[in-house]
Amino acid sequence: MAALEQGGRRALRRGLWRLSLFLLLAQLCGLSGQGGLHGSPEGWRRGEDEDGLNVSETTSIPSYVTRCPSNGLCTLLPPECMSCKTNYTCVYGRPAVFECEAKSQVHCVDEKNNRQKFFTINMTCQFCWQLPPTDYVCSNPINCKTVSCPRERYSANCTVQDHIHCLGNRTFPKMLYCNWTGGYKWSTALALSITLGGFGADRFYLGQWREGLGKLFSFGGLGIWTLIDVLLIGVGYVGPADGSLYI
Known part of the structure; x- marks a missing residue:
């Protein structure tokens, strides 16, 4: 009798253990299907x-x-906010119509304030490097001479302004004349050359110390050097020692 009771207890324990394991598996399957x-x-x-x-x-x-305005006119979006198809029928230098699409996550509207994805824009048929100088900005180094004969050029990296549309890459290289300034005024240099040129004040102002000392101790080359400098500064042939332009 004791043996039967002990066997029944073991069977009940196995049943309870199997039931709890089944409930645990069912719960895990439910979570995997919802989470x-x-x-x-x-x-x-x-x-x-x-x-x-x-x-x-x-x-x-x-x-x-x-950098893209939200809910603005699609036709006024910056070029980086849209993708346009190339119009192979456009004639260089003439206005042309291009089909464009707002890029992903860029929201714009038409004239009636309706959400728009595809639209057309009008622009001149020309490549970015063919734009006038006022439509792009270029790097401006300070290691080239602006006053030299012949005039020096430098390789600049130019970027089209944000509101300008054009064909091709918006960043391009371009050979430009040196045109930077160090802040020297032509009027000041000419006034010093006329009034105090005999003491080398004009050369000192332009940063040319050796020429200034030469004029100072020679009394302006007995007046001859002074007269020559007035002419050379007046026509812009003599400029700042750093090679920059007058302002």
Whole structure:
């Protein structure tokens, strides 16, 4: 009798243990079906949700979005906020129509304040490097001589201004004449040359110390050097020692 009671207790314990294990497995299966991302396992492996959208694309914000005005006119968007198709029928130098599309996460409207994705813009048919100098900004080094014969050139990196539309790369190299200034005034140099040129004041002002000392101790070359400097500074042939332009 005792043996039967002991066997029944063991069977009851096994049944309870199996029941608790079954409930635990059922609970784990329910959580795996509800938690995390929705959609199929294949979509999880691709990083997509139940609508088929790429999760990494919806959470990341492109860098250009911060520079694109929100809910403004599509035709006034900066060029980096849109993608345009090349119009192969346009004639160089003449106005042409280009079909464009607002980039991802860029929101714009038309004249009636309706959300718009595709639109057209009017611009001149020309490449960016063919634009007039007022439409782009270039680097300006200070290691080339602006006053020299022949005039020196330098290789500059130019970038088109944000509101200008053009074809091709918006950043391009260009050979330009040296045109930087160190802050020296032509009027001041000429006035010093006329009044105090005999003491080398004009040369000292332009940073030419050796020539200034030469004029100082020679009394302006007995007046001849002074007269020559007045002419050379007047026509702009003699400039600042750093090679910059007058202002």
